[in-house]
Amino acid sequence: MSLEGKVAVITGAASGIGRACAIRLAQDGADIAVMDLNEDGIKETARMVEAEGRKCVPVAFDLLDRTALTSAFDQVKRELGFIEILHNNAGGSLRKDNRSFTKADAEQWDYFIALNLTAAADCTREVVGDMKERRTGRIINTSSERAFIGGPGFTDYSAAKSGLLGFTKSLALELARYQITVNAVCPGITRTPILDQMPKEHIQKSIESVPLQRIGEPEDIAHAVSFFASPGAAYVTGEHLLVAGGRTIH
């Protein structure tokens, strides 16, 4: 129970990777706050965290609403106390159409940058003051293999997830003197609700391109997040860990 007595906030925790990370950090001993648009989903995650014997505060709101975001963090601080671990995990690339850069409009660009990059900076701003004061903290960002391999139809998403790596490294340097670490996990294709909306042929093609010959499970990503949050990772900062079955090996 290496995280006993600590509080972790996980965004985008109504399903998939965020939910698996919430359960895993609870198993590691932390009390958890889960934030997401999907109220039913985070209530279900909260039940799963509580089944692990930890406290859980679910807060449903839109991360792109800055006023709601500040209120959400204030609520968590009141209910659980000092937030020592922040996992900026919410994000996504799904859209109905207009995937290509030339067809998509500027509003679509702004939305995916806001969701996958700016929201992480906004959440970090809410916790970093207290972390500096206490000279301890862990910030973990969910980037993507798309930051490394790109892909047609992913210009905004790849730009945001690459930006998240730049944010991770620069913030790590800024906060190192306070013993706050900042790292990123970069999932490859992972079995989450996002896959339900992908064409089966696309998923099959992806599996064929993964050297370990399977799709990642949310728990594969949670192992990496658990490491970055753990006392054992105290001397690791500004790093990223690809959990992608070898797909990015050249």
Ligand SMILES: NC(=O)c1ccc[n+]([C@@H]2O[C@H](COP(=O)([O-])OP(=O)(O)OC[C@H]3O[C@@H](n4cnc5c(N)ncnc54)[C@H](O)[C@@H]3O)[C@@H](O)[C@H]2O)c1
């Ligand atoms: N699944 C994959 O193959 C894969 C691969 C690489 C990276 N990722 C990244 O992993 C992270 C988690 O994704 P996932 O695959 O678990 O998908 P998911 O859909 O299960 O989780 C994303 C969560 O973000 C929430 N969310 C979206 N917009 C929001 C908003 N404006 N405010 C609050 N919450 C919002 C959704 O409701 C959802 O619960 C994302 O950042 C995604 O980009 C996923």
